[in-house]
Amino acid sequence: MKKRLAQWMISILVFSAIGFGLYQHFRSEASERVKAGIVRFLDQTPLSQGDREVTTRLISEVHEEAFDEALNISRTSGAKFDNERYVDEIFARIVERAREEGLTELATTLKEVHSNITIREPRH
DSSP: OHHHHHHHHHHHHHHHHHHHHHHHHHHHHHHHHHHHHHHHHHHTSSOOHHHHHHHHHHHHHHHHHHHHHHEEEETTTEEEEOHHHHHHHHHHHHHHHHHHTTOHHHHHHHHHHHHTOOOOOOOO
16 A cells, blocks of 8 residues: 555645646746747837847747746646736836836836737637
């Protein structure tokens, strides 16, 4: 009985580790897709090349925090990503970083870009 219980416990631990590994892989993949999407979006804005480079660096610095804020994982409904929250979080963070670095003109421009964004949910 103890041997069977030990085997069962080891099986649970192995499956948990595999599940966590898959979760981390898919989360990381999703995170990179979202980050690439916001960078592509910025390429369509009137930012200068220099401002785009700085903004891309700022995004890289704060993306994971913003992504985590927008990702909601629950046992009952699975993983859900709030696009609007991500955009609000990423812009709030990059505007703040720009201000901290003394880039007030860029911060103002980014705040303006953010205020003109309309989030459309994908059609199913």
